[in-house]
Amino acid sequence: MYAGTPPWDIGRPQHAFQALADNGELRGRVLDIGCGTGEHALMAAQRGLEATGVDSSPAAIEIAKRKARERGLNVRFLVHNALDLASMGEQFDTVLDSGLFHVFSDEDRAAYVGGLKVATRPGARYFMLCFSDHQPGDFGPRRVSQQEIRQSFREGWRIDSIEMKKLETNLGPEGIIGWLARITREND
Secondary structure, rough: OOOOOOOOOOOOOHHHHHHHHOOOOOEEEEEEEEOOOOHHHHHHHHOOEEEEEOOOOHHHHHHHHHHHHHHHHOOEEEEEOHHHHHHOOEEEEEEEEEEEEEHHOOOHHHHHHHHHHHHHEEEEEEEEEEEOOOOOOOOOOOOHHHHHHHHHHHOOOEEEEEEEEEEEOOOOOOEEEEEEEEEEEOOO
């Protein structure tokens, strides 16, 4: 997909995540999971936060590293499987997920959420932007309902809010109907 420009690569942070950063909701060590070409990790680093971006695409990670060098930002970018976060052996205070959760099967979602729990400290915040079941048509990834989000994060997490937000693409200004979920890791 990175031989060209994939639909989700808009060349800047998603507006919903930019607003979170502008409101001071990103803190501590930040993990941008499924980071693509790194715009959200770069945004965190620009605010002085320690940022790591992981993606399974070596091509995307190389682009992200180039952007960091060009912008003079210190960001760590790694080729890594989002379903194996535990193998990183690290914990983060903020996790950003823009368009990753909705690509997983039900079984993989459970593994992903389990890995997130290992990779976050109690009190850590997880911010997810994903396709909503209110998005018409069948183009793109599977749609996600609020109930699916609540079910996936029912153990060890607190759902702070789920609100409808636009998921921006480079396919047109109308974007995709999405959910922005704010979720907090509970104490063990």
